[in-house]
Amino acid sequence: MHELSIAEAIAQKVRERATGRPVAAVAIRVGHFRQVVPDALEFCWTMVTDATGLEGCRLEIEQVPATVSCQDCGATTTLDVPILLCESCGGTKVTLMTGQEFMVVSLEIMEV
């Protein structure tokens, strides 16, 4: 449960960029390998925003599947579970290609 820390880090970035303007939404991109539970993050986001002047700011979570590339057979596998195995040959020599993303992508600022 490190979602509260993450929600606070996102809120800090939002405040820095918004510079006092009201924010309708923040879009983030999170890879599946980052061990973030979206429901928990949304719950923490509500708690953090209600306390910090970002009330009502929506959190849009874009999830990126974890994919690995096999060093032996070259196949690409999309992982359903965080177990680093090649689906094609069963090999364990795989390189994580996507799934570690962890980024604030954009803000939607309300124009008043």
Add this chain to the structure above:
Amino acid sequence: MGRFHPHADGTMHRHTDNHDHDHDHDHDDHAVPRDVGDHSGYTATGTARIEVLEDILSENDRVADANQKDFADAGVRVVNIMSSPGAGKTTLLKRTLERLGAATRVGILEGDIATSIDADQLEGYGAAVSLVNTSAGFGGECHLDAVMVRSGLARLPLPDLDLLLIENVGNLVCPAEFRVGEHAKAMVYAVTEGEEKPLKYPVMFRAVDVVVVNKVDLLPYLDFDLDKFLSNLKAVNPGALIIRASARTGEGVAEWCDWLLGQAGGTT
């Protein structure tokens, strides 16, 4: 799913003030499944997307860099020690302090959600101990982050230390996500935890330089398959050093201390 679809139609909205961005936005494309938008609350005045594209944990990493600079200035090497609750970190640290003795000046930064029980156990071994309770805010954090470590550093005589050991909060998930400025990451793993954990918690097992496989004195009484565990560990982290140990009997403590001294650039 690109959220920023460039489009020539700039007439959908009119900017009434100056924004620090120069890209197109698309207000019709809130392509997020759970947001089947009632945008009536703000579309009357219009909204504008500004691109951020910054790592969520960049502030943590900035403080971690500051910590690392302080470590470099003080000439102290730092190892972040992680594990599940009850894997034996504190007991291993006691054996470590006994063995290293006065020849190595050791500091301990003890992270716990609450209480000073572990920190109290480590008093009296000649090490400088700084306790960081992570429950100062809401709920109690399940990990140490760079800011919490920084607060704990203020209570340690860094320039007088050779080695700083950070005992992280017992947890196999969260501590792996937060750099604190350490030079190496270590993990204490008890054989009572089962063979499959490297596969279930690959982020943690991938992050570490060394795994101390602790409580091996219990192996005769367990169904734990050490070879299977090692094979699972190799699957997620082929490069990790593995040390068989029992903090209770002292097995492996010498090898662990040698590894620590190697980190600190010293010898026994």
